[in-house]
Amino acid sequence: MTDSKNKKKKDEGEESTFEGTSTATAEPQKTEGVLYLGIDFGTSHTSVAASNGVRETISSHVGYPKDVVSRKLLKKDVLFGDEAMEKRLSLNFYRPLEILKTKDHNRDDFEANLKAAQDLLKEIIRLAKPRKDELVYGVIGVPAQASIHSKDAIIRTAKEALDSVMLCSEPFAVAYGLDMLDDVLVIDIGAGTTDLCRMHGTMPEESDQITIYHAGDWVDHRFAELMVEKHPQAQFTVQMLKEIKERNSSVDERVEPALAMLPVNGKPTEFDVTAELREACQGMVPPIVEGLKKLVSTFDPEFQQRLKNRVLLAGGGSQIRGLHLAIEREMHKQLGGGKVNRIQEPVYGGSNGALKIAHDMPAEYWEKLK
Amino acid sequence: MALPAPRAESTIVTTAVPETPTTEAAAAPSTPPKQRLSTAQMLHLMRLEMDRALKHGYPISALAVGLDGFDEEHHLPWRRTLMPAIFQELKAVTFQNDIRGLGVWTERFQLAIFPHVTPDRLILMAEDVAKRAAALKLQGVPETETISVSAGISHNLHPGPKSFESLIEEAETGMGLAQSGGGNKVIQAREVERELDRLRDEVDSQIAEIQQFQEKLFSDVDNKDELWGHALVNKVIELFQREPEKTEGVLRVEREVIAVLKAELAAWRETSAAGRIIDSQKQIGQLERRVAKLTESLGLTEAELKRVAKLKNIDLGVASLYRIVQGLSADEGGAEQKKEMLKNIFDANMTLRGQLAALKKT
Numbered sequence: 001m002t003d004s005k006n007k008k009k010k011d012e013g014e015e016s017t018f019e020g021t022s023t024a025t026a027e028p029q030k031t032e033g034v035l036y037l038g039i040d041f042g043t044s045h046t047s048v049a050a051s052n053g054v055r056e057t058i059s060s061h062v063g064y065p066k067d068v069v070s071r072k073l074l075k076k077d078v079l080f081g082d083e084a085m086e087k088r089l090s091l092n093f094y095r096p097l098e099i100l101k102t103k104d105h106n107r108d109d110f111e112a113n114l115k116a117a118q119d120l121l122k123e124i125i126r127l128a129k130p131r132k133d134e135l136v137y138g139v140i141g142v143p144a145q146a147s148i149h150s151k152d153a154i155i156r157t158a159k160e161a162l163d164s165v166m167l168c169s170e171p172f173a174v175a176y177g178l179d180m181l182d183d184v185l186v187i188d189i190g191a192g193t194t195d196l197c198r199m200h201g202t203m204p205e206e207s208d209q210i211t212i213y214h215a216g217d218w219v220d221h222r223f224a225e226l227m228v229e230k231h232p233q234a235q236f237t238v239q240m241l242k243e244i245k246e247r248n249s250s251v252d253e254r255v256e257p258a259l260a261m262l263p264v265n266g267k268p269t270e271f272d273v274t275a276e277l278r279e280a281c282q283g284m285v286p287p288i289v290e291g292l293k294k295l296v297s298t299f300d301p302e303f304q305q306r307l308k309n310r311v312l313l314a315g316g317g318s319q320i321r322g323l324h325l326a327i328e329r330e331m332h333k334q335l336g337g338g339k340v341n342r343i344q345e346p347v348y349g350g351s352n353g354a355l356k357i358a359h360d361m362p363a364e365y366w367e368k369l370k
Numbered sequence: 371m372a373l374p375a376p377r378a379e380s381t382i383v384t385t386a387v388p389e390t391p392t393t394e395a396a397a398a399p400s401t402p403p404k405q406r407l408s409t410a411q412m413l414h415l416m417r418l419e420m421d422r423a424l425k426h427g428y429p430i431s432a433l434a435v436g437l438d439g440f441d442e443e444h445h446l447p448w449r450r451t452l453m454p455a456i457f458q459e460l461k462a463v464t465f466q467n468d469i470r471g472l473g474v475w476t477e478r479f480q481l482a483i484f485p486h487v488t489p490d491r492l493i494l495m496a497e498d499v500a501k502r503a504a505a506l507k508l509q510g511v512p513e514t515e516t517i518s519v520s521a522g523i524s525h526n527l528h529p530g531p532k533s534f535e536s537l538i539e540e541a542e543t544g545m546g547l548a549q550s551g552g553g554n555k556v557i558q559a560r561e562v563e564r565e566l567d568r569l570r571d572e573v574d575s576q577i578a579e580i581q582q583f584q585e586k587l588f589s590d591v592d593n594k595d596e597l598w599g600h601a602l603v604n605k606v607i608e609l610f611q612r613e614p615e616k617t618e619g620v621l622r623v624e625r626e627v628i629a630v631l632k633a634e635l636a637a638w639r640e641t642s643a644a645g646r647i648i649d650s651q652k653q654i655g656q657l658e659r660r661v662a663k664l665t666e667s668l669g670l671t672e673a674e675l676k677r678v679a680k681l682k683n684i685d686l687g688v689a690s691l692y693r694i695v696q697g698l699s700a701d702e703g704g705a706e707q708k709k710e711m712l713k714n715i716f717d718a719n720m721t722l723r724g725q726l727a728a729l730k731k732t
Contacts, residue, residue: 035690052688131687137695152726166719181707201707203714357715360708363695365716369723 035130037138037162038177038355039121040170040348041154043097044191044216044316046120048128049351051359056127057347058082060191062116063091080123085239096120097143098192099150114150118157125161137366138162139354141170143193164366168357170350171197172204174314177353178343183303184310185295187288187327187340188350189317191216194284196291198299198307210294214287216317220245223273223280231271234262244273251281252322281320289330296335308338314349318342409474416472416483420534423485423526431492431525434541435460435499436479438518438553449477451510452503456480456519459502463495479545481538489525489558496521496556504554520548521556528560569621576628577607583635606631 036051047057058081065071065079070090079087092112097120099113121140130136138158142151151167158165171186175197184199194215198208220242227234227241240262248258258274292311296304308331313324324340331338343349407415423430435456440448457475460482464471473482484492503519511517522544526532544559551557580603610624679686698708 033690033693034695036692036696050688050690051692052690054688129685129688131689134687134690135695148722148725148729151722152729155723155726166715167722168715168718176708176711179703181704181711203711203718357712359696360698360702361712361716362697365712366695369716369719 033131033134035128035134035136036355036358037125037128037130037136038173038351038353038358039124039138039140040173040350040354041097041117041121041124041140041142042170042190042316042350043095043143043193045347046097046124047348047351048124049348049355050128050130051355052129052131054128055348055351056124057351058120058124058127059085060095060097060120061085061088061093062096062120063088063093064116066090066092078119078123080120114153117150118153121154121157122161125158130161135163136161137164137358137361139166139168139173139358139361141173141350141354142167143170143190143195164370166358166361166365166369168354169195169197169204169209171195171209171314172199173351173353173357174312174343174349175199175353177349177356178312180310180312183306184312185292185307186312186314187292187318189215189284189288189313189315189323191316194288194291194315194317196288196295198295200299200303207298208295210291212287212291214284216242216245219249219280219284219317222283223277226276226280227271227273230276231262231273233264234269234271235264236262245277245280246319248273248277249281249319250321251278251285251326253278255321281323282326284317285323285326285330288327289334292327292331292338293334305337308335311338311340313340313342314346316346318346412472412474417534419472419483419485420526420537424532428486429488429525429527430483430485430537431487431489431523432481432483432537432541433460433473433492433496434479434481434522434538434545435496435519436521436545436549438520438549440515442477446477448511448515451508452506452517453477453480455506455508456499456503459506460499463498463502466498467491467495479542481541483537489523489527492523492525493556493558496523500554500556518554520545520553522546522548523556523558524560525558530560566621569625573610573621573624573628576625576632577610580628580632580635581607583632603631603635 034051038049040047042060044060045057046060047055049055061081061084063079063084064077065074071077074087074090079091084091084093094109094113094116096113096117099107099110099117125136125138140154140158142154146154154167155165170190171188174188175181175184175186181199182201186195186197186199188195188197192215193211193213196210196212197204200208220238223241223245224236224238227236244258244260248260250258255274255278257272258277260271260273261268262271263269292308296307299307311327311331313327317323324342327340328338331340345352420430437449437452437456439445440452442449453475457473457480460473460480464482464484469484469487471482471484471487473480475481487495500519500521504517506517507513522541524537524540524544526537530536540559542559544557547559548555548557606627610627676686678684698705698712702708
């Protein structure tokens with residue numbers, strides 16, 4: 001659904017509701033309805049697109065005050081997103097979606113991360129502003145690697161706020177949202193993983209999906225390694241580099257220099273990190289193309305060319321400038337050609353798709369999954 | 371119908387045989403010289419005539435004539451004077467009409483049969499006899515006494531069972547009915563019986579109807595005060611059924627009572643139903659006014675809630691665009707393919723729920 005359509009429909013919906021409640025003498029209007037939510041539960045960001053026109057995204061960070069003093073100071077029991085990131089020193093800080101992918105449930109912090117994930121989900125649903133008198137149905141895009149325990153926790157949490165919930169894989173939601181269901185390769189670059197998914201008119205099976213760990217976090221760490229190597233005097237954290245990356249990331253040769261202020265012995269010093277950042281970003285390209293190559297080469301030969309020419313680049317990582325061209329170039333080298341399209345809305349690609357799935361889902365399915 | 375006591379076990383033979391010669395053949399003037407016959411002989415001849423009429427299928431009518439009043443206990447002498455005179459009048463009428471008949475008489479009544487005579491004609495003759503009897507002036511009977519007779523007529527032109535006994539019995543019945551109906555009448559008993567049967571059937575059917583009506587009428591009545599109608603109908607029906615043998619008068623009264631009862635109950639029902647409808651409408655009106663007030667209050671409350679929420683920065687949420695579950699539109703591109711995919715997602719979720727349920731059990 002496009003923004004303009006969303007906006008128009010949102011306006012219509014609000015107008016009718018307003019009239020129904022504000023004019024006592026007017027014919028009473030039905031205010032209850034069905035609210036659909038499409039949620040992209042990503043490692044880095046969590047987004048929601050709702051059928052009331054609301055779209056929100058927050059970084060997938062959750063923090064709980066470490067002690068009573070912090071709680072008094074922060075005046076909150078739980079913080080989310082950038083606020084949590086900003087105040088993380090006073091918080092027990094979690095990036096819960098990272099842990100959802102782990103199969104190691106014996107980790108000490110597994111339960112705490114699970115709770116953080118549940119709180120994050122509640123928060124993103126709250127941000128969608130559902131009315132209490134509406135049925136709320138949601139489709140949640142979850143990482144393909146999420147363990148069954150994690151899925152259980154997500155479903156249990158979602159059911160507290162939603163009347164019915166379904167899970168689906170993130171890359172599929174992206175493709176469904178763009179109505180590209182035949183002979184398409186989706187590259188969904190997230191923070192923790194890059195998911196490659198081959199769509200061929202049916203639900204992708206396990207053999208149609210490849211997950212690689214050359215994703216946003218990998219770039220951050222690689223960038224940090226290069227910085228240590230090239231600028232050993234600079235003091236930084238991965239989080240600082242991540243912010244620099246999000247502002248300046250590019251794999252293009254001809255870009256404005258990426259200048260970053262980093263402390264050296266306490267003094268802010270400007271560094272040109274263009275080359276290091278480009279190299280870190282470019283490091284993702286070969287493994288992605290390697291994955292594409294596997295998916296293309298195992299596809300029906302008759303349709304391989306069509307598949308190569310229908311590559312969708314989605315996810316937060318797709319915002320790296322020139323990345324789609326870099327992948328195309330690598331595809332030329334390894335696969336003899338290919339065409340990569342970056343989706344219009346990298347942040348909401350998954351949630352828009354999930355919303356469309358929710359919209360299209362028949363009523364009886366929702367009923368059975370209540 | 372019950373016959374008057376003297377005729378109860380009435381065959382003519384067993385009833386009182388007059389001391390004076392009581393029987394004689396009534397015949398047309400052209401018949402051979404009269405020869406007196408005994409009552410038994412005369413009755414035998416009458417039976418033969420009836421058998422012949424039945425055999426050959428010609429009409430035969432019977433006439434029973436009784437004197438009104440002049441009870442036997444106090445006025446037997448008068449009767450003994452009057453009855454032969456009336457019999458003579460009967461003979462005269464018979465001769466006058468140029469027909470032939472056979473008859474007997476006692477102090478109580480006279481009986482005659484007329485082969486080849488239809489009941490219509492015999493009615494006229496009986497009326498003539500009654501007129502003549504009323505005009506009789508006889509020695510020994512005070513002139514101040516009014517003389518009148520009642521007559522009953524029967525015939526063999528009906529589809530029912532026919533015999534000499536039934537012919538006589540029906541004539542006697544007619545005479546009895548005429549006497550109990552005030553006297554000075556001629557009644558064709560079978561028609562009276564038919565009329566009575568019709569009346570009886572009518573009353574019976576009306577009783578059945580009113581019982582159904584009663585069930586319908588009072589089935590939904592919860593108020594005990596309204597059950598008076600129910601009790602009344604029961605009582606009336608009980609009274610009607612108490613007496614199995616009903617006279618015409620009783621049947622007619624019953625019919626009238628039932629008609630009145632039905633009309634009253636219908637009127638009551640209508641008033642009652644109308645009253646209830648009016649009550650219900652009043653209640654609906656009140657409820658509608660309450661709903662309107664509550665809706666208004668709800669609107670005000672919601673508006674107030676919005677205002678407070680706005681002041682306190684509380685978000686009440688944003689309404690969805692959709693009022694009902696949407697589902698995939700059939701005319702959307704690739705609908706079948708998408709439907710299949712949606713089913714796969716649903717199936718995968720169902721499988722997942724199953725796995726989770728199994729996991730919880732373990």
